[in-house]
Amino acid sequence: MTKAAGNPVGAACPLPLPHHERIVMGHGSGGRLTADLVDRLFKPLLANPVLMEGDDSAVIGTDQLGEAGELALSTDAHVVRPLFFPGGDIGRLSICGTVNDLAMVGARPMWIAAAFIIEEGFATADLDRIVRSAAAAAQEAGVTVVAGDTKVAERGAVDGLYVTTTGVGLVPAGRPSARAARVRGGDAVLVSGPIGDHGIAVLAARGDLALRTAIESDTAPLNGLVEKLYGSGVKVHALRDPTRGGVAASLNELAASSGVCVVVEEPRIPVRREVAAACEILGFDPLHIANEGRLVAFVPETDAETALAALRSEPYGAEACRIGRVEAGPAGRVLLETGIGGTRIVDMPSGELLPRIC
Amino acid sequence: MTKAAGNPVGAACPLPLPHHERIVMGHGSGGRLTADLVDRLFKPLLANPVLMEGDDSAVIGTDQLGEAGELALSTDAHVVRPLFFPGGDIGRLSICGTVNDLAMVGARPMWIAAAFIIEEGFATADLDRIVRSAAAAAQEAGVTVVAGDTKVAERGAVDGLYVTTTGVGLVPAGRPSARAARVRGGDAVLVSGPIGDHGIAVLAARGDLALRTAIESDTAPLNGLVEKLYGSGVKVHALRDPTRGGVAASLNELAASSGVCVVVEEPRIPVRREVAAACEILGFDPLHIANEGRLVAFVPETDAETALAALRSEPYGAEACRIGRVEAGPAGRVLLETGIGGTRIVDMPSGELLPRIC
Numbered sequence: 001m002t003k004a005a006g007n008p009v010g011a012a013c014p015l016p017l018p019h020h021e022r023i024v025m026g027h028g029s030g031g032r033l034t035a036d037l038v039d040r041l042f043k044p045l046l047a048n049p050v051l052m053e054g055d056d057s058a059v060i061g062t063d064q065l066g067e068a069g070e071l072a073l074s075t076d077a078h079v080v081r082p083l084f085f086p087g088g089d090i091g092r093l094s095i096c097g098t099v100n101d102l103a104m105v106g107a108r109p110m111w112i113a114a115a116f117i118i119e120e121g122f123a124t125a126d127l128d129r130i131v132r133s134a135a136a137a138a139q140e141a142g143v144t145v146v147a148g149d150t151k152v153a154e155r156g157a158v159d160g161l162y163v164t165t166t167g168v169g170l171v172p173a174g175r176p177s178a179r180a181a182r183v184r185g186g187d188a189v190l191v192s193g194p195i196g197d198h199g200i201a202v203l204a205a206r207g208d209l210a211l212r213t214a215i216e217s218d219t220a221p222l223n224g225l226v227e228k229l230y231g232s233g234v235k236v237h238a239l240r241d242p243t244r245g246g247v248a249a250s251l252n253e254l255a256a257s258s259g260v261c262v263v264v265e266e267p268r269i270p271v272r273r274e275v276a277a278a279c280e281i282l283g284f285d286p287l288h289i290a291n292e293g294r295l296v297a298f299v300p301e302t303d304a305e306t307a308l309a310a311l312r313s314e315p316y317g318a319e320a321c322r323i324g325r326v327e328a329g330p331a332g333r334v335l336l337e338t339g340i341g342g343t344r345i346v347d348m349p350s351g352e353l354l355p356r357i358c
Numbered sequence: 359m360t361k362a363a364g365n366p367v368g369a370a371c372p373l374p375l376p377h378h379e380r381i382v383m384g385h386g387s388g389g390r391l392t393a394d395l396v397d398r399l400f401k402p403l404l405a406n407p408v409l410m411e412g413d414d415s416a417v418i419g420t421d422q423l424g425e426a427g428e429l430a431l432s433t434d435a436h437v438v439r440p441l442f443f444p445g446g447d448i449g450r451l452s453i454c455g456t457v458n459d460l461a462m463v464g465a466r467p468m469w470i471a472a473a474f475i476i477e478e479g480f481a482t483a484d485l486d487r488i489v490r491s492a493a494a495a496a497q498e499a500g501v502t503v504v505a506g507d508t509k510v511a512e513r514g515a516v517d518g519l520y521v522t523t524t525g526v527g528l529v530p531a532g533r534p535s536a537r538a539a540r541v542r543g544g545d546a547v548l549v550s551g552p553i554g555d556h557g558i559a560v561l562a563a564r565g566d567l568a569l570r571t572a573i574e575s576d577t578a579p580l581n582g583l584v585e586k587l588y589g590s591g592v593k594v595h596a597l598r599d600p601t602r603g604g605v606a607a608s609l610n611e612l613a614a615s616s617g618v619c620v621v622v623e624e625p626r627i628p629v630r631r632e633v634a635a636a637c638e639i640l641g642f643d644p645l646h647i648a649n650e651g652r653l654v655a656f657v658p659e660t661d662a663e664t665a666l667a668a669l670r671s672e673p674y675g676a677e678a679c680r681i682g683r684v685e686a687g688p689a690g691r692v693l694l695e696t697g698i699g700g701t702r703i704v705d706m707p708s709g710e711l712l713p714r715i716c
Contacts, residue, residue, distance in 0.1 A: 029603060030707070032707065035611070055596075057465060070420060073416045074415035111431055113431055113433035115434060115524070154714075164522035245392070257411075354387075355386065
C-alpha cells in the first residue's frame with residue numbers, strides 16, 4: 001500500500017488502457033499507442049491546463065513568476081529498487097526528491113517535468129499506480145507536472161521503470177537563497193527527524209537480506225517545512241536533504257564547499273531503534289543511510305531555538321532536533337564527538353553502500 | 359566519429375578517472391566515487407559558474423530572465439541504440455532534442471539539466487566522449503548545462519546509458535509563442551530540409567538490417583533557425599520538430615490539437631535518394647521516420663516566401679522547402695496529395711515502427 005493509495009484523485013478511474021495490460025514497444029514509438037498512453041493514463045492523472053496544451057514544451061507566463069528573486073532548477077534520475085516499498089514508491093519518491101532539492105536552496109517548487117523510461121512488458125496497472133502516486137505527491141507539495149516524456153525499451157534493457165524528474169522553483173524576492181557559501185563558524189546544525197528510515201525500508205523491501213522491519217520510508221515533500229523556517233524569521237544559511245550517501249555525504253559536501261568544519265554530537269543523532277538495530281546487524285553506519293524526507297539545516301546559533309520550534313510545528317518536522325555545530329576549521333572536515341568523549345572523522349562514504357536506493 | 363570529436367573543448371584532456379576504466383556501482387553511491395565522477399569528468403567538460411556552485415539546485419538570478427514574456431519547459435528521455443551513430447551520439451542528441459523542443463514554441467533555450475543513468479561496467483572513455491559531445495552541442499546551441507545527476511544501475515539493468523535532458527527557455531516579451539492553437543486554414547507548411555536522415559542513419563548503425571548507407575543523422579540544434587524566422591518578421595504560427603513517429607506523427611498531432619486539416623503534396627517532400635531507397639527496401643514510409651535536426655513551420659501564406667528565405671540563409675535550413683498547406687477541415691485530418699492526382703489519408707503511425715530511435 002503506497003501513501004498515495006488513499007488519494008481521492010482517481011479512486012474510481014478504471015484501468016486506462018483496457019486493451020493493453022502490459023506496456024508494448026509501440027507505446028514508445030511516438031505514434032498512436034504513445035498518444036493513447038499519454039492521453040488515457042498520464043494526462044487524466046496529472047491534469048492541468050499547461051500539460052493539456054500538447055505543444056513541444058510547456059509554456060508558462062512570466063506573470064506566474066510573481067515576485068521571484070531567483071530561479072532554481074534541479075534534476076534527479078530515480079532508479080530505486082523495488083519500485084514499491086513501505087511508505088512510498090518510485091512515483092512519490094520522484095516528485096519528493098525533486099521538490100526537496102528545490103526547497104533546499106530556499107526555492108518554492110513550482111513546475112515539474114517527468115520523463116519515464118519503461119520496460120516492455122511492464123504492467124499497465126503498476127504504471128497507473130505509480131503515476132497516481134506521483135500525482136498525489138505533486139498535489140501534496142503544491143507543484144504542477146507541466147511536461148513529460150515516455151520512452152519504452154526492450155525487455156531486459158530497463159529494470160521495470162526509471163523516472164527522471166526535473167523541477168523549476170522560485171526563490172521569493174528578498175529571500176536570500178540557502179547556499180553552502182552562507183554557512184559560518186558558530187552555526188547550529190539541525191535535523192528535521194530520525195535518520196535512515198528510507199534506506200532501511202527499501203533494503204528490507206528487497207527481501208534479499210532476511211531483514212524484517214516495520215520501518216517505513218520517510219519519503220515526503222519538505223517544502224512546507226522550509227517555508228515554515230523562513231516564515232519564522234530564521235536566517236537560513238544552508239539546507240541539505242541527505243539522500244544517497246546519507247547525512248555523512250551531505251555534511252562532507254557542505255563542509256567542502258563552504259570551507260568550514262562540521263561537528264556532530266553522536267548522542268544527539270536521532271535514529272529509530274529498528275533502524276539502529278538493522279544497521280548494527282548489517283554493519284552500516286546510520287550516517288551513511290539515505291533519507292528522502294529529512295533535511296539538515298544550518299542556522300545562526302541565535303536562531304536555533306526558533307528554527308527548532310518552526311520545524312516541530314509541522315508533521316514532517318515533529319521530531320526535529322539539534323545535532324551539532326559549525327566551526328571555522330579545519331576546513332572541509334566533518335567530526336563526530338562520540339558519547340564517551342572521543343572524536344572521530346566522518347568521511348565521505350566510499351564504495352558501493354546501498355545501490356539504487358533512490 | 360561523432361561531430362563533437364573535433365571539438366577543441368578538451369582535446370588534450372586525459373582520461374578523467376585514471377583508476378576506473380569502467381563505471382562501478384560506487385559511482386552512483388552518492389559518496390566519494392560519485393563526487394570523483396562529477397568533479398573530474400562532468401564539471402570540467404560542462405564548466406560554468408552555476409554548475410560549479412554544487413548546491414542541491416542550480417540557482418539563476420531573475421535578472422537573467424531579461425525581457426522574457428513566457429517561460430518554456432521541456433523534458434526528454436534519450437534511449438537511442440546504438441549510443442554512437444554516423445552524424446551524432448546520445449550526448450549531442452540529448453542536448454539537441456531538448457534545445458529543439460524549446461525552440462519549437464518560439465523560446466530561446468537557456469538552461470539544461472542532464473540526468474545520466476549508466477550501466478555498471480560502462481567504459482569511462484565512452485562516457486567522456488558522450489559528455490564531451492553534449493558539451494560541444496550545448497556550446498553550439500548557446501545553452502548552459504546548470505544541473506545534473508548521475509545514477510548507476512547493475513549490469514543488465516540499463517542498456518549502456520540513458521540520458522534525460524530537461525531545458526528551460528525564454529520566449530522574448532512581445533513574441534507570441536508558437537502554438538498549435540495558432541495554426542489557421544490558409545497557412546503554408548514548410549520543412550527545413552530532407553526528412554528521415556536520422557532514423558535511417560541510426561537503423562543502419564545497428565547493423566542488424568544489412569543496410570549500408572552513407573546517410574548521417576541530421577541531429578542539430580535548431581534554435582538559430584527559429585531565431586532567423588522570427589528575426590525576418592515572419593508571423594510564426596506553429597513549429598514542430600518531427601522526431602519519433604516522423605513528420606506523419608507531428609502533422610497528426612498538430613491537426614488534432616489545432617482542429618484543422620493539413621494537406622501535404624507528396625512530390626514536394628524532400629527525401630534524400632539514399633533514404634528513399636532504404637525506405638523502399640525496408641517497407642517504411644519516409645513520413646514515419648524520425649528526424650533530429652528538422653523543423654516543420656506553419657506560417658501565414660503571405661509570409662511563406664520570407665520564411666523560406668530566412669530558413670535557407672542558415673546552414674541547417676539550406677534545403678528548406680514548402681510541402682503543403684493548411685485547410686479549415688476536415689478537422690484533425692492529414693491528407694497526402696500524390697504525384698498522380700490521388701489523395702490519401704496520412705494516419706498517425708501505429709505499432710512499433712523504429713524502437714529506441716532517440
